Amino acid sequence: MNLVSFLGPSGTFSQEAAEKISDNLVSLCTIPAVMDSVERKNCKYGVVPIENSIEGPVGLTLDSLAHNFNLKIFKEIIIPINHCLLVNPEANLSDITDIYSHNQAISQCQGYIFEKKFNQHFTLSTAKACELIKNKNNCAAIANSKASTIYGLKVADKSIQDIKNNKTRFVVLSKEDHEYTGFDKTSIIFSVDDDRLGQLYEILGIFNKFNVNLTKIESRPSKEGLGNYLFFIDFQGHRNEKHVIKILNEINEKSIFLKILGSYPQFK
């Protein structure tokens, strides 16, 4: 059975996403480690978060796909994010003074943390936060409800994120992308000349000409100076379709760098 790596430790939202494709899972501790496991073929698939509807892109995933690995997107998985306040079994909500979690979870619960006047502390993952607060009755962790079972904690409060419609999109990475299904999406990365952000306009014009819908556009610094960007675009269609082949050829002519991350079925 195909081994699937995910951004661990156990009890993260990444595990929840990975469980949707396999039971044969291995937890790895960083996003580059997950990508590396697929590149070296130790795992058939690797599952990492790519964007959150509130916090935006996961920079390390985008940067690693652009600069460090040659991987394809085989599938996308969208998971609703419900943050819970987890405490020790004998602790009371009124005793809590300090809260621990991953940077993104803390950011997504700022209103709640501010109202409760908790001191906030950052950890490497939501699961790490659960480990850290063990036996500390004045401390709470932000994590998903499943983590409470894994780490022997109890749920003291539910859905504590500031904005209720909170979703994270995960990508399943592999050496090959997905075959045509008729309801597909293609992801690409490109950059344009330093002083000519107007080229972005020309490239968006190509999609316009072929009447193709973009579903995402993100800019990331190319790491070569302020104002120097890579663009991450997702659009409807499969790279084997005729009009998509034409679009990709035209973009290739107008950009100074183009990387095709692959085509895969749209999440339903």
Add this chain to the structure above:
Amino acid sequence: MNLVSFLGPSGTFSQEAAEKISDNLVSLCTIPAVMDSVERKNCKYGVVPIENSIEGPVGLTLDSLAHNFNLKIFKEIIIPINHCLLVNPEANLSDITDIYSHNQAISQCQGYIFEKKFNQHFTLSTAKACELIKNKNNCAAIANSKASTIYGLKVADKSIQDIKNNKTRFVVLSKEDHEYTGFDKTSIIFSVDDDRLGQLYEILGIFNKFNVNLTKIESRPSKEGLGNYLFFIDFQGHRNEKHVIKILNEINEKSIFLKILGSYPQFK
């Protein structure tokens, strides 16, 4: 003399930026607190980071400007970022096992941390990391060299960031933007219809028509669902110039939301 708030505590790169405009500084502990001090007129100016050439946008600054405050950009300041490894005076580099710093600083030094096999820990600021490692001889902090003097530490290693050309852009926020100088930039935020990312193409076409250069384009989730964006654009020109007035009027007609963050002199 005008009081200026900055994202503290003392010894951060934000202080280095704030010192360029005033000696009358007050350190506040969060980005929203800095903005609030200006909105309530407790401070004339507030200095916060807005983007880094490697890590990209500072999400909390962009989101707070878009959603929570009505502030203008009065000035921009660009500071080169040189991360140092700070240790206790009696500590040796070879004894270090654990490293502490702000999320962004840790991200920017991943190569160095990986090579040295340090365990990494996140703190609220680079300065907080300096406080935390005090008297712990196996711990180091990543911060600027100035923090070593403030916190009684020594510089064990210099310029440890992965990419040497690392700059952060700060904005000076105020109730009013800056008058015309002839070498100006204007910052705006807009959004387009959910299902019509093609409208972004039409809006970029306006800049193209007036032959105006964009210096920045960033997308941020609007917080209303995946694929729903706010765009942050900077372009050359002052909002009181005739052609810029026309551009802003046309964008206003084509977008569903437009916020003008103001015009200010380009950093030299």
